[in-house]
Amino acid sequence: MFKKLSFSTLGSAFLLLALSTVAYAAEETAIAGLRYFAISVLAAGAPVGFAAFGCGLGMGNAIRGGLEGIARNPEASGKVTVTMLIGLALIEALTIYALVIALILIYAHPQSATIAALFAH
Amino acid sequence: MEHPILFLPALFDAIGLGHFAHQCPHVIYSWFVMLFLIVCGFLATKGISMVPTKWQNVFEVVIGGLEDFTVDITGEDGRRFFPILATVFIYIFVQNLIGLMPGLLPPTANLNTNLSMAIVVFIMTHVIGVMTHGPKYIKQFTGPIWWLAPLLLVLETIGHLARVMSLSIRLFGNMMGKELVLLILFVLAGAYFAPFPMLVLGLLVCFIQAFVFYLLSTMYFTLALEEAH
Numbered sequence: 088m089f090k091k092l093s094f095s096t097l098g099s100a101f102l103l104l105a106l107s108t109v110a111y112a113a114e115e116t117a118i119a120g121l122r123y124f125a126i127s128v129l130a131a132g133a134p135v136g137f138a139a140f141g142c143g144l145g146m147g148n149a150i151r152g153g154l155e156g157i158a159r160n161p162e163a164s165g166k167v168t169v170t171m172l173i174g175l176a177l178i179e180a181l182t183i184y185a186l187v188i189a190l191i192l193i194y195a196h197p198q199s200a201t202i203a204a205l206f207a208h
Numbered sequence: 209m210e211h212p213i214l215f216l217p218a219l220f221d222a223i224g225l226g227h228f229a230h231q232c233p234h235v236i237y238s239w240f241v242m243l244f245l246i247v248c249g250f251l252a253t254k255g256i257s258m259v260p261t262k263w264q265n266v267f268e269v270v271i272g273g274l275e276d277f278t279v280d281i282t283g284e285d286g287r288r289f290f291p292i293l294a295t296v297f298i299y300i301f302v303q304n305l306i307g308l309m310p311g312l313l314p315p316t317a318n319l320n321t322n323l324s325m326a327i328v329v330f331i332m333t334h335v336i337g338v339m340t341h342g343p344k345y346i347k348q349f350t351g352p353i354w355w356l357a358p359l360l361l362v363l364e365t366i367g368h369l370a371r372v373m374s375l376s377i378r379l380f381g382n383m384m385g386k387e388l389v390l391l392i393l394f395v396l397a398g399a400y401f402a403p404f405p406m407l408v409l410g411l412l413v414c415f416i417q418a419f420v421f422y423l424l425s426t427m428y429f430t431l432a433l434e435e436a437h
Binding site: 190 | 374377378380381382385388417419420423
């Protein structure tokens with residue numbers, strides 16, 4: 088319990104420190120305009136990692152259930168395998184949602200023209 | 209990151225419709241898949257007989273297996289909706305497979321193709337519900353307790369709309385991600401056969417994603433067919 092608490096406070100302190108360097112840097116208008124794109128790239132990359140982490144945990148559970156079922160009853164291995172694969176595809180879809188948002192931020196950057204115009208003058 | 213060369217738009221360039229071809233290559237490749245499947249169907253039923261020969265045999269295995277699997281899930285009532293489900297599966301599967309060949313682009317890597325198929329499945333679900341239950345179909349959205357009905361109506365509507373989004377974006381994300389990874393690996397280390405493991409994984413993903421789209425559509429049809437809880 089103590090270990091979990093200290094780990095989470097350490098982790099959040101580190102994250103806060105990393106993000107605060109963005110605010111404390113001295114910036115001109117052009118760099119301020121570019122910060123939007125820099126942060127959007129960061130926002131595209133980091134969440135896909137978190138999504139993959141959760142997806143890995145979920146898929147591990149699914150495959151564990153599938154293997155236990157096959158080990159217990161090898162005759163039903165066909166049905167168990169099909170159901171397990173379907174479950175894996177559905178869990179993977181959640182990570183794919185995060186990937187799609189990352190792709191949108193990088194390739195189809197919305198509002199970028201508006202924000203670039205805001206910082207242009 | 210764009211494709212270095214695409215065969216069919218290059219062909220359209222020669223005809224003179226190059227501008228349209230480079231704007232919408234996905235549409236052209238989906239026409240190509242449609243043409244391919246129509247020709248396959250024509251070849252399979254050309255000399256149809258009780259004792260099947262080569263093409264008919266292959267397609268009997270595929271369609272027979274799919275039909276048994278579908279009726280397994282939906283029950284006997286679902287047999288008349290089998291054609292749209294099998295079309296969805298075979299169409300998406302062939303479209304995904306096309307992406308594995310160099311010079312060809314999978315139409316499912318574009319959100320519009322997937323959204324069109326998801327909207328068709330969504331509309332079909334409600335048509336089936338109204339056909340089977342009549343105006344009592346609305347009871348499926350209101351739930352068992354009558355004074356919770358407004359809340360449940362909103363929740364069920366959002367859930368139904370989320371189905372469309374999840375079906376299309378799941379397929380789009382898988383195919384687009386596969387395309388991007390293949391392109392990047394090819395550019396980075398193409399001479400050392402770096403894309404090869406991704407191509408193997410891509411083959412698995414193509415089949416599984418088509419199967420999951422088909423299976424989810426089947427389950428939505430089943431939910432619309434059965435009695436309200």
